[in-house]
Amino acid sequence: MHGIRNLHTTRGWVGFFVVAALLLVAVPVLNALPETSPLHVPDWLIPLAGKFCCYALVALAMDLIWGYTGILSLGHGVYFALGGYAMGMYLMRSMAGEGVYRSELPDFMVFLNWKELPWFWHGFEYFPFALLMALAVPGLLAFVFGWFAFRSRIKGVYFSIITQAMTFALMLLFFRNETGFGGNNGLTDFKRLLGFTLSEPSVRVALYWLTALVLLGVYLLARAIVRSRAGRVLTAIRDAESRVMFCGYEPLYYKLAIWTLSAVLCGLAGALYVPQVGIINPSELAPAQSIEMAVWVAVGGRGTLVGAVIGAASVNGLKSVFTAVAPEFWLYALGGLFVLVTLFLPEGLTGLFRRLRRTRAAEARA
Amino acid sequence: MNPVIPPVTPAGDALKGAQMLHDASEAPPKPPAAPREPLPADVRDRPVPDVSHGAILYLESVSVSFDGFKAINDLNLSIDDGELRCIIGPNGAGKTTMMDIITGKTRPDTGTVYFGQNVNLLELRESEIAQLGIGRKFQKPTVFQGHSVFENLELAMQADKRVRRALFARLSDEQRARIAGVLATIGLNGYERQLAGSLSHGQKQWLEIGMLLMQNPRLLLVDEPVAGMTEQETEQTAELLNSLAGKHSVVVVEHDMAFVRSIARKVTVLHEGHVLAEGTMDAIQSNPKVVEVYLGEGA
Numbered sequence: 001m002h003g004i005r006n007l008h009t010t011r012g013w014v015g016f017f018v019v020a021a022l023l024l025v026a027v028p029v030l031n032a033l034p035e036t037s038p039l040h041v042p043d044w045l046i047p048l049a050g051k052f053c054c055y056a057l058v059a060l061a062m063d064l065i066w067g068y069t070g071i072l073s074l075g076h077g078v079y080f081a082l083g084g085y086a087m088g089m090y091l092m093r094s095m096a097g098e099g100v101y102r103s104e105l106p107d108f109m110v111f112l113n114w115k116e117l118p119w120f121w122h123g124f125e126y127f128p129f130a131l132l133m134a135l136a137v138p139g140l141l142a143f144v145f146g147w148f149a150f151r152s153r154i155k156g157v158y159f160s161i162i163t164q165a166m167t168f169a170l171m172l173l174f175f176r177n178e179t180g181f182g183g184n185n186g187l188t189d190f191k192r193l194l195g196f197t198l199s200e201p202s203v204r205v206a207l208y209w210l211t212a213l214v215l216l217g218v219y220l221l222a223r224a225i226v227r228s229r230a231g232r233v234l235t236a237i238r239d240a241e242s243r244v245m246f247c248g249y250e251p252l253y254y255k256l257a258i259w260t261l262s263a264v265l266c267g268l269a270g271a272l273y274v275p276q277v278g279i280i281n282p283s284e285l286a287p288a289q290s291i292e293m294a295v296w297v298a299v300g301g302r303g304t305l306v307g308a309v310i311g312a313a314s315v316n317g318l319k320s321v322f323t324a325v326a327p328e329f330w331l332y333a334l335g336g337l338f339v340l341v342t343l344f345l346p347e348g349l350t351g352l353f354r355r356l357r358r359t360r361a362a363e364a365r366a
Numbered sequence: 367m368n369p370v371i372p373p374v375t376p377a378g379d380a381l382k383g384a385q386m387l388h389d390a391s392e393a394p395p396k397p398p399a400a401p402r403e404p405l406p407a408d409v410r411d412r413p414v415p416d417v418s419h420g421a422i423l424y425l426e427s428v429s430v431s432f433d434g435f436k437a438i439n440d441l442n443l444s445i446d447d448g449e450l451r452c453i454i455g456p457n458g459a460g461k462t463t464m465m466d467i468i469t470g471k472t473r474p475d476t477g478t479v480y481f482g483q484n485v486n487l488l489e490l491r492e493s494e495i496a497q498l499g500i501g502r503k504f505q506k507p508t509v510f511q512g513h514s515v516f517e518n519l520e521l522a523m524q525a526d527k528r529v530r531r532a533l534f535a536r537l538s539d540e541q542r543a544r545i546a547g548v549l550a551t552i553g554l555n556g557y558e559r560q561l562a563g564s565l566s567h568g569q570k571q572w573l574e575i576g577m578l579l580m581q582n583p584r585l586l587l588v589d590e591p592v593a594g595m596t597e598q599e600t601e602q603t604a605e606l607l608n609s610l611a612g613k614h615s616v617v618v619v620e621h622d623m624a625f626v627r628s629i630a631r632k633v634t635v636l637h638e639g640h641v642l643a644e645g646t647m648d649a650i651q652s653n654p655k656v657v658e659v660y661l662g663e664g665a
Contacts, residue, residue, distance in 0.1 A: 225533070229521070229532045229535040230529055230533040230535075232510075232517055235510070236510040236513065236521055239510050239511050239512050240508050243504075243577075244521075245493050245496065246501070248493050248496035248524070248581065249493055
């Protein structure tokens with residue numbers, strides 16, 4: 001990787017630091033203003049902003065694999081949910097004895113009349129272990145899945161369908177009570193993270209702040225990857241895989257590496273998401289959820305990284321508005337958005353900005 | 367914009383030039399191949415083909431069939447080190463399948479394929495075969511459309527191609543000079559920042575040949591290099607390929623007879639997956655079997 005400074009032009013760095021200042025400084029400061037101030041950021045907006053940062057993280061992971069490498073995953077919800085469940089398991093275990101039933105076991109196990117903790121719940125009382133699992137389980141699953149899929153040279157729509165099938169299968173599995181993750185209610189009613197009370201406003205700000213910091217860091221990491229020679233190999237795989245092979249690169253390892261990294265990043269996003277949203281359940285594994293992730297990237301613009309973040313923020317912003325005003329129309333709006341983008345904005349919002357800037361530059365010259 | 371015929375000698379090409387074209391029948395046995403040029407430290411361990419008996423590529427009794435159709439039928443072929451060989455044949459003669467077999471894309475049902483006397487190509491994957499120094503140009507120009515001309519050459523360059531190395535790779539001055547040398551050879555000087563996707567058809571063909579050269583190849587397999595080119599571009603391509611022979615072994619598959627005549631020293635005619643005839647262009651054109659095959663096609 002080249003020097004950090006070369007990741008962006010000077011203008012690009014200015015933009016990056018403006019966004020960083022907005023996310024890391026402006027939001028918490030404005031939240032601290034008295035409620036009567038017109039600039040006050042209300043408390044309820046903080047976890048929402050944190051949630052959006054998690055989605056943006058997922059979108060970055062999607063862009064690496066889809067936008068840059070040309071592999072469309074319609075199952076990234078799996079990795080997000082696994083990361084979320086790992087964190088949820090820690091949060092459940094950290095409040096042992098304080099549930100409704102005052103049992104050492106999580107409430108849903110008491111409810112199911114289970115007498116002891118299933119083996120795979122052991123260790124999750126330790127935060128570092130849970131965090132490790134939030135990254136390692138998605139990474140391992142992605143590695144094994146990717147190894148077989150890429151080695152068999154499964155490509156294009158066939159690959160996408162398999163990923164979609166996997167998320168559906170896992171959803172059915174997690175819906176079952178016997179699987180041991182709380183069935184269709186999932187894991188919820190969390191109280192504390194590392195001793196900090198989750199309902200405390202200052203804890204919420206801290207969680208949001210941490211998520212924004214992770215987002216900015218992952219953005220720089222992703223930028224460093226796509227600007228390296230390995231990143232150019234990824235784009236080359238997207239454009240002409242056979243030529244990549246006959247240049248002496250083994251595409252299998254490149255795909256496997258970026259696919260696994262992408263899954264780990266989704267796991268991280270899921271782990272940050274759950275304490276802020278307060279629940280994780282199998283609906284995160286619904287096929288539509290994973291498709292929505294692809295829509296974020298398509299709307300923002302593929303293969304730009306910035307586009308992924310913009311897409312995740314704008315589509316979810318729209319979703320928040322719709323679910324508040326007219327929830328029954330959201331799915332129509334999402335479908336319509338997808339059709340519009342496909343027909344008129346093949347390069348997404350970033351492509352639109354680029355086109356506008358070019359026209360303006362042309363007009364200025366004329 | 368003409369492809370400049372090299373006196374261009376990018377880093378260490380001089381030794382390669384020493385392996386001059388020779389006529390197989392008269393050639394004295396060669397001393398074992400010395401490493402031709404100092405390779406970068408991390409690729410020095412690539413196997414070097416043993417060409418002490420003159421040949422760099424052997425195919426022996428190779429057969430492959432697809433759904434019962436024998437695409438290649440008991441094919442025997444040997445290419446000498448430094449030779450420029452043209453392979454012609456009617457459609458469906460198995461020319462492209464033969465290239466697929468050499469480059470590892472297709473595995474033959476029977477037969478052996480050796481690079482030099484010592485490297486069994488049938489045990490290797492596509493990427494490993496490419497790293498040995500066997501470069502392949504496709505029929506349809508295949509370049510990385512989204513990358514600049516410079517980046518196309520950079521990606522093709524011989525180097526350690528593992529993920530971890532590529533993640534931290536930086537171009538040395540020597541490597542930049544090498545890219546500049548190849549840019550001159552293929553006549554794309556001044557185009558290095560242009561996206562490969564925006565080049566003309568002929569320029570893409572040359573860029574692809576340039577990408578092969580960046581691999582430091584021992585053997586170049588070139589599939590229909592002048593298809594769709596203008597007359598002038600065809601001429602320039604002939605010059606380019608002629609200039610490569612001697613330094614590299616070159617196998618050209620082509621339909622264009624005038625073009626084959628302009629570059630060929632030795633021609634192999636494939637028919638129904640089998641070698642029908644082999645010899646100089648004149649000998650081939652007066653060979654009754656060849657005439658029959660081409661007339662039978664409706665010429």
